[in-house]
Amino acid sequence: MCGLYNVWFYTLAGTSIFIFIPVLFILSLKESWYPYFFWWARNIWSSIMLYGMGLIPKIEYKEPFEKDKNYMLVANHKSMIDVMLMLKVCKHPFVFVGKRELLRLPVFGYFYKRVAIMVNRDSAKSRKAVYGHAERRLSQGLGICIFPEGGVFGPDIKLAPFKNGAFRFSTDYQMPIVPMSFLDCEKRYPYHFAYNHYVGGPGILRVRVHNHISTIGKGREDMPELKKQVYDLLWNDLED
Numbered sequence: 655m656c657g658l659y660n661v662w663f664y665t666l667a668g669t670s671i672f673i674f675i676p677v678l679f680i681l682s683l684k685e686s687w688y689p690y691f692f693w694w695a696r697n698i699w700s701s702i703m704l705y706g707m708g709l710i711p712k713i714e715y716k717e718p719f720e721k722d723k724n725y726m727l728v729a730n731h732k733s734m735i736d737v738m739l740m741l742k743v744c745k746h747p748f749v750f751v752g753k754r755e756l757l758r759l760p761v762f763g764y765f766y767k768r769v770a771i772m773v774n775r776d777s778a779k780s781r782k783a784v785y786g787h788a789e790r791r792l793s794q795g796l797g798i799c800i801f802p803e804g805g806v807f808g809p810d811i812k813l814a815p816f817k818n819g820a821f822r823f824s825t826d827y828q829m830p831i832v833p834m835s836f837l838d839c840e841k842r843y844p845y846h847f848a849y850n851h852y853v854g855g856p857g858i859l860r861v862r863v864h865n866h867i868s869t870i871g872k873g874r875e876d877m878p879e880l881k882k883q884v885y886d887l888l889w890n891d892l893e894d
Contacts, residue, residue, distance in 0.1 A: 659854055663707060663734070663843065670702045671762060682768040685794065691769055692747040700738040708856025709735065709842055711742045715863045719746055719832075724792050725866070726824045726831045730813055730888055731801035733839035739859055740799055743834060748797030751784065751819065753805075771798075773819075784819075785826075792827055802884070806845040813889050821877045821884075830866040833884045835891040837862065862891060 671678070674694070681691040704711060719725065727740065727748060737750065750770045766772075771787045788798060800823070802816040824831050837860040844853055864887060867880065 659707075659843075663703075666703060666706045667762070670699055670706075671765070674699075678765050682765055685790075688749070688769060688794070688796070689747045692741075696741040696745065700741040703738045704735065704742065704859070707735070707843065709859050710857070711739060711859045711861065713743055713861045713863065716865045717863070719744060721746060722795055723797075724795070724827065724829045725797040726820055726829045727797060727799040727834065728802050728820050728831060728884060729834035729836050730892060731803050731806055732836070733806070733843050733845055735843045735859075736801065736836055736839055739836060739839060739861065740834075743861055743863060744797065744832075746797060747795075748799050749791050751788070751798060751800045788823060789827075792829075798823060798829070802881075809840070809844070812892060813885065816881050816885050818877060818881070821880045822874065824869045824880065825872050825874055825877060828869050828872075830868055831880065831884060832866050833864045833887050835862040835864070835888055837891075837893060864891075 677694065678691070681687050681694060723746075725744070725746075725748065727744060729736065729740065740750075751773055752766065752770050753773065771784055771791065773784045791798070798820075800820040802820045803814040804817040804819075805814070807814050820831070823829065838857065839859060842854055842857050842859060867883065869876075869880065872880065
């Protein structure tokens with residue numbers, strides 16, 4: 655049954671993108687049109703994926719988002735549905751910073767390249783170029799989302815050590831950090847290549863959006879403390 659559930663995920667993802675290819679192509683032509691692309695991704699695509707999988711978001715906000723304010727969104731990352739769930743959490747447009755490996759995915763990779771910020775973590779040149787892209791996107795009033803673990807890990811790792819990127823961005827651009835606990839994604843639809851494809855199923859996806867952490871007046875020397883603060887918060891909040 656779980657194997658069929660996994661097949662259904664890829665069928666739903668591929669079909670939903672294929673049907674909207676003309677719309678996506680038009681909306682991704684100009685960066686200035688990104689808010690419309692984001693609206694489609696949040697209100698249509700993520701809804702098709704989550705509700706089509708029988709996954710119901712239940713989001714608890716400790717503090718509201720403010721319109722026209724840049725945020726650094728961070729969360730634990732153990733599932734491919736984390737992206738869809740993140741879109742549901744924040745209605746204000748933001749862009750993902752993602753791995754270049756995603757560009758290999760047919761069709762999805764083409765659009766992802768046009769609307770997200772790509773980074774090759776093994777290349778210092780690529781990591782540096784990310785700053786130019788991010789600064790431009792921030793000037794357009796967009797937030798940024800980074801999964802600070804830097805990858806998706808197996809069931810033996812509760813929360814992997816964080817990379818510096820999200821915290822360097824936050825201090826450099828004085829953006830508040832918004833930590834989030836994704837409590838059920840691993841149980842409902844984990845990264846199947848680590849689980850032999852035979853786990854998961856429909857249900858509730860609980861999210862706790864914690865109080866925002868100000869970075870006003872903080873610099874790169876404060877990064878280790880910020881990183882530890884967010885890591886400890888998520889570690890203690892995630893259920894075993």
